Amino acid sequence: MAEGTNGERNGSRDKSSDEAALSARLGSLDQRLSEVRDSRKIGTDPSGSEQAQARASAMAMGLRLSSELVAGVLVGAGLGWGFDRLLSTSPWGLIVFLLLGFTAGVMNVMRTAGVMAKQSERL
Numbered sequence: 001m002a003e004g005t006n007g008e009r010n011g012s013r014d015k016s017s018d019e020a021a022l023s024a025r026l027g028s029l030d031q032r033l034s035e036v037r038d039s040r041k042i043g044t045d046p047s048g049s050e051q052a053q054a055r056a057s058a059m060a061m062g063l064r065l066s067s068e069l070v071a072g073v074l075v076g077a078g079l080g081w082g083f084d085r086l087l088s089t090s091p092w093g094l095i096v097f098l099l100l101g102f103t104a105g106v107m108n109v110m111r112t113a114g115v116m117a118k119q120s121e122r123l
Helices: 002-043 049-087 090-122
Strands: none
16 A cells, blocks of 8 residues: 555656646747747838838829829810710710820829829838
């Protein structure tokens, strides 16, 4: 019986030393993981807000450029339709002013894109 109690005591000591070693290894792993996480945070942006702003800015530029083109075409078509009604030159006023509106829209887009490119280079 004495041997059984001694064996149990040694077994519990082995378990506690195993648990202590496991706990120490776990603490070491946690420390190394936190160091790796900190180094990754330093290497990247502290926040994703800059990326979100850049994406929103690009979206705003795209919408502005597309609206410039569409507005040019619509104004040209409207003026052509108006001249056709006033002068009774059925499709010709619409065709001519639609092409002029398209040309004006493309020129506005190119001008605006050039100005935006210069502004982004300054930043």
